[in-house]
Amino acid sequence: MNLVTFWQHLSTVTVDSIYETNHYRERISLRFGEEFAKEVYDFIFDCVPVAIIQQSEQKFKVSYQYDIDYDLTIICGIKEGNPLKLSLISCYKVASKRRQREDEQKQEQ
Template sequence: MNEMDIYTFGKILSEIKIEDIEQSEHFIERDRVRLRMGLENIYVFINGNTPVGILKQSAGKFKVMYEYSKEYDLSIIFSLRQKNPVKLVLVTCLKEFSRNRMR
């Protein structure tokens, strides 16, 4: 897969449809233990909130951070499965202290 920059990934993420998102087994387990949101609520959350940060982790894999509460950010790791048509995989999710992001 070709390299993708953060700007392009952000644009894809802002236009993604729920049917273009898959969940990895790891994500399903982490969501069950950590968040209990489910795919539909995650989708509503990412479409209703603007990321506070996007980090490129490797080719086609991005960590997207959203403000979750006053104290926590919700970080979701996405992997780009294919570009055309776009398919994203939810890899994992976790809550992290907001202060870890703010310097």
């Protein structure tokens, strides 16, 4: 699957087409607490990603702006079928300045 096809699928994903891996559930629980899982779904359904990187044929790294200092990064896999399934593999926060150019960071300060 290419990036364009993934983007189109991501914009039409439903709750029923999302699968949470055991690794994802463990990481959410350890890093953020169980309540945070709902917030992840809110980002997927309601926010526009600030970055999408294709890691392999069926795996993508999707980043959303979480707040002024951090992005929320979700590692997703695509499982073929009808309909396609979005598999949540991992989730973590990363400093947003990692995706911004140095001159953009200076303008914000």
